[in-house]
Amino acid sequence: MECVVSLEGLALSQHGQLKYAAAFIDEQIRDIRLENNHIHIVHESPKGNAAIESQVRRLIERFSHGDFGFKENILFEQKVNTPYEGDIIAELVDRKIIKVLEEGLFIFREPFSSLMRFFDYSFVTKVGNRFEGIKEESYPAVIHCETLNKTNHFTSFPEHIHFLTHLREDLDIIEAFSQSIRESGGWKPDAPLDMNTTMPSPKFTMNPSTCYHCYEGLQNETLEGDGLIVSAISKCHRFESRNHSDFGRLLDFSMREIIFVGKPEFVKENRLRAIEYMKELAVEWNVDCMLEIANDPFFTNDFQTKASFQRNQEMKYELRLTIPHIKKSIACGSINFHSNTFGNAFQIKMGKRPAVTGCVGFGIERWTFAFLAQFGLDEADWPATFREQYHAWQQKSL
Missing domain, CATH: 3.30.930.10 (Bira Bifunctional Protein; Domain 2)
Incomplete structure (x- = not known):
């Protein structure tokens, strides 16, 4: 699917910031480009175009709200x-x-x-x-x-934040995690993990x-x-x-x-x-x-x-x-x-x-x-x- 939204009313100086922020709207976004004062978002989101467009308009409001003017020099x-x-x-x-x-x-x-x-x-x-x-x-x-x-x-x-955590200090949890990896033939990117059960809240980030x-x-x-x-x-x-x-x-x-x-x-x-x-x-x-x-x-x-x-x-x-x-x-x-x-x-x-x-x-x-x-x-x-x-x-x- 492709969602196209007009950028009329948004200062040209903010188009790049909007494109940058739009990448965080949905995990299923595949491509973002700016053309002829419009933003084009190609995606596979089950939410559909209406939801993507709504999020884009939220960002447009954010970057155009209260136009204080940018000092450029x-x-x-x-x-x-x-x-x-x-x-x-x-x-x-x-x-x-x-x-x-x-x-x-x-x-x-x-x-x-x-x-x-x-x-x-x-x-x-x-x-x-x-x-x-x-x-x-x-x-x-x-x-x-x-x-x-x-x-x-x-x-x-x-x-931007990369959170760091680890397996809980619990022998049963550590052994169960290791066993599940063995049984599935190694680590898989979509491995089901109950984060609340197996890992504590992060104390550190990168x-x-x-x-x-x-x-x-x-x-x-x-x-x-x-x-x-x-x-x-x-x-x-x-x-x-x-x-x-x-x-x-x-x-x-x-x-x-x-x-x-x-x-x-x-x-x-x-x-x-x-x-x-x-x-x-x-x-x-x-x-x-x-x-x-x-x-x-x-x-x-x-x-x-x-x-x-x-x-x-x-x-x-x-x-x-x-x-x-x-x-x-x-x-x-x-x-x-x-x-x-x-x-x-x-x-x-x-x-x-x-x-x-x-x-x-x-x-x-x-x-x-x-x-x-x-x-x-x-x-x-x-x-x-x-x-x-x-x-x-x-x-x-x-």
Whole structure:
């Protein structure tokens, strides 16, 4: 079946957000596309077209309700005549450099895996280490549900969460589960499981963002001086339904972050420095990109209020790299200011006042995908400075 709904009255700037959110309407959706100011949803849902259309209209209302206006501004733009315009994903798969396990879940092999390590090394040395006194931390891949509750992640981005649980600590349940798997000839995707009986309510989820662990680790502390700067990389996990078919949108990805916690001016000044460092790196590597005001994809009925506030207060910027083959750009870096949201949530103090926080994030896989999408796998076509730095790093890493 195909459900077609007019988008008349919905601002063009919201069409992409609607398409993204529509993937979560029903598990039986097979395809979503935007054409001629309409959204087309191909599905096999037993609910029928009327139910799908009703849900789409709910989302249209969400994204058009209270049109506060989006502040749009490009802070920096660099246009480059890049040499590669092919389908880099198809080439990487064909050459067995990446193995697609399913949409959004990849195994990375050489040279992609080396480029990932080089990008992270560069972000640490060329951006992170320019901040005096920066400290490196290491975080787990899982996070307490209570920590996500304090960050309001459950209410802002509920669709992304990967919950973790386990079999109950009950010998009868464990043995019965194991026996049922043996009898059915191994694990089956549609294996009937009584979750309430066999598994407890989750205490953990997979970590959706690197910086959350930093704030969790500072809970109930009072910081000295102007604040602190932390660098960390961790695996992050976000479920994004059919959106994983979009270029660079992974289920499991690596995020290097530089995190600022302290007095308002300390965080704001260092955030501005980070923007300049990111721009310098883009120029040095000669990538086709732009830096613009952005907003998070809030999955809430007050989306317009939150997103417009974020944009108008310039609380989030994104560095977007062009993907020539699809004639679009993807966000590869973000620069965020959270005010005292996390300082209040985790009782992090600067004297008697809550600390202010901000962070700079680099998507390692996305940077690698985007770079190769612009310059291809032939190193002779890479920007000279980037190629020299990569080869120097390779020699150092031997």
